[in-house]
Amino acid sequence: MTPENAIRSLDQLKIELPSWGFADTGTRFGKFFQTGSAINTADKFADAGIVNKFTGCCPTVAVHVLWDFVAGEDPKATAEIAAKNGVKIGSINPNLFQDQAYKLGSFGNPDAEVREQAVRHGIECSKIGEAVGSNLISYWFADGTNYPGQDSIRARKRRFENCLKSCYDELAEDQVMLIEYKPFEPAFYQTDVADWGMSYALCKKLGAQAKVLVDTGHHYTSQNIEQIVAWLLDEEMLGGFHFNDRRYADDDLTLGSIDPYQIFRIFNEIHAYAAETGSYPEIAYMIDQSHNLKPKIEAMIQTVTTAQELWAKAALVDREALGVAQRSGNIVDAETILKSAYNSDVSPLLAKWREEKGLDADPMEAYRKSGYLQQIEADRTRRRKELGITQDSSYA
Ligand code: PSV
Numbered sequence: 222m223t224p225e226n227a228i229r230s231l232d233q234l235k236i237e238l239p240s241w242g243f244a245d246t247g248t249r250f251g252k253f254f255q256t257g258s259a260i261n262t263a264d265k266f267a268d269a270g271i272v273n274k275f276t277g278c279c280p281t282v283a284v285h286v287l288w289d290f291v292a293g294e295d296p297k298a299t300a301e302i303a304a305k306n307g308v309k310i311g312s313i314n315p316n317l318f319q320d321q322a323y324k325l326g327s328f329g330n331p332d333a334e335v336r337e338q339a340v341r342h343g344i345e346c347s348k349i350g351e352a353v354g355s356n357l358i359s360y361w362f363a364d365g366t367n368y369p370g371q372d373s374i375r376a377r378k379r380r381f382e383n384c385l386k387s388c389y390d391e392l393a394e395d396q397v398m399l400i401e402y403k404p405f406e407p408a409f410y411q412t413d414v415a416d417w418g419m420s421y422a423l424c425k426k427l428g429a430q431a432k433v434l435v436d437t438g439h440h441y442t443s444q445n446i447e448q449i450v451a452w453l454l455d456e457e458m459l460g461g462f463h464f465n466d467r468r469y470a471d472d473d474l475t476l477g478s479i480d481p482y483q484i485f486r487i488f489n490e491i492h493a494y495a496a497e498t499g500s501y502p503e504i505a506y507m508i509d510q511s512h513n514l515k516p517k518i519e520a521m522i523q524t525v526t527t528a529q530e531l532w533a534k535a536a537l538v539d540r541e542a543l544g545v546a547q548r549s550g551n552i553v554d555a556e557t558i559l560k561s562a563y564n565s566d567v568s569p570l571l572a573k574w575r576e577e578k579g580l581d582a583d584p585m586e587a588y589r590k591s592g593y594l595q596q597i598e599a600d601r602t603r604r605r606k607e608l609g610i611t612q613d614s615s616y617a
């Protein structure tokens with residue numbers, strides 16, 4: 222692709238920010254609080270709005286139903302807060318893992334009453350989506366078992382099929398159900414939706430409005446994620462991504478911090494698909510990260526700009542030359558073509574794209590200079606005092 226087309230292809234990359242990435246979150250061993258962390262949903266939208274302001278490509282925010290909506294209140298109130306901060310509500314994420322009822326699972330639970338509760342929540346989420354004008358319901362399940370023999374794996378699979386179908390049947394015409402997989406954690410023996418094949422099989426049974434969500438952190442070490450992406454693209458079954466990076470397990474690190482070449486290879490598959498079919502696939506690109514140590518807004522800007530950088534590099538792959546090398550079995554040249562795109566300096570391209578949009582060429586620098594962090598640190602410290610919130614008891 223020419224540099225000019227690579228710049229244009231950046232318009233395709235809209236990245237959704239996770240509301241939960243701006244609040245105090247941590248590991249199960251402890252949280253390290255940040256003075257500037259969001260106290261409530263309005264703060265999360267304000268921070269997301271700032272990331273969007275400086276990067277120009279993050280117009281939507283993923284929300285978690287239990288954490289971002291007030292029970293019994295019109296969900297439109299939350300949408301209005303988002304709008305005030307210059308962003309829109311993106312994917313709706315059901316919470317099927319925190320209620321005590323879900324000790325043995327949600328859709329996979331052996332107790333029909335618990336399954337019904339979970340299904341009611343799933344349906345409620347799609348109604349919330351309709352109310353706020355969001356067409357993505359993004360399911361992730363903590364379901365599974367911890368010990369061999371704990372439950373019937375096949376019975377759990379069938380319970381999943383039935384519960385998902387009950388939720389699927391209630392989707393509005395334009396809504397899409399994304400089904401995310403994860404190999405382990407919190408379940409340590411068997412996870413009900415453990416890999417892309419399981420997610421794919423469930424989606425296939427449901428119908429055209431169900432698609433697979435690939436969370437880049439949810440794979441075994443050394444798994445070939447770009448192959449999974451290529452297959453899902455070819456089957457028209459790739460609905461979305463959760464961006465993050467990992468070294469060991471689901472570490473939720475910033476994108477490309479450990480293995481940027483892998484993200485490049487994933488993006489390369491998407492550009493290759495677009496080159497072959499003439500258009501980019503409809504994929505929801507979303508970030509799923511929580512930052513315990515890195516400053517939250519900076520971490521988000523870092524991931525967004527890294528995604529753009531790797532996307533632009535992958536766009537630069539010389540597809541014609543690659544095709545020639547592939548057809549003639551020239552493995553060395555084929556690999557070199559990828560590597561030279563990966564090694565090219567795309568900062569002038571990104572600067573041009575940003576300039577066209579009236580953005581600063583360096584979003585991180587511009588954000589740091591803006592004084593926003595100092596402002597929210599003062600504001601949130603004062604509000605915490607007024608509300609009597611100490612940071613070791615707050616949970617946003
Ligand atoms: C837990 O692994 C998780 O990170 C999943 O990736 C979900 O997408 C996310 O939490 C939000 O529910």
Ligand code: MN
Pocket residue numbers: 361401436463509
């Ligand atoms: Mn995820």
Ligand code: MN
Pocket residue numbers: 436438439471509
């Ligand atoms: Mn995860």
